[in-house]
Amino acid sequence: MKFCICCKQIVYPTKKVNWILLMLLCLITSGGWVVIYIPYYFLFKGKKCPICNGNEFRD
Ligand SMILES: [Zn+2]
Known part of the structure; x- marks a missing residue:
């Protein structure tokens, strides 16, 4: 959380x-998209807030 x-x-x-x-x-x-999308998903896709879609978090 x-x-x-x-x-x-x-x-x-x-x-x-x-x-x-x-x-x-x-x-x-x-x-052929699988080859492109899977590395993209794991390398570049950041985690986002499910409510506001923001990506700045504090612990
Ligand atoms: Zn939020």
């Missing part, structure tokens, strides 16, 4: 998957 600075609440930061982007990638690359 973290304290979200943006909405001033204790929240549980989550990683959100962008399903629309995934579906588009599916259509465009016919499966």
Whole structure:
């Protein structure tokens, strides 16, 4: 649990998957997106506040 600075609440930061982007990638690359998206998901996607979508937290 973290304290979200943006909405001033204790929240549980989550990683959100962008399903629309995934579906588009599916259509465009016919499966090849997995190779691109999985490294992107683990390397670049930060955890976000589920309430305000902010990404600044304090312990
Ligand atoms: Zn928040």
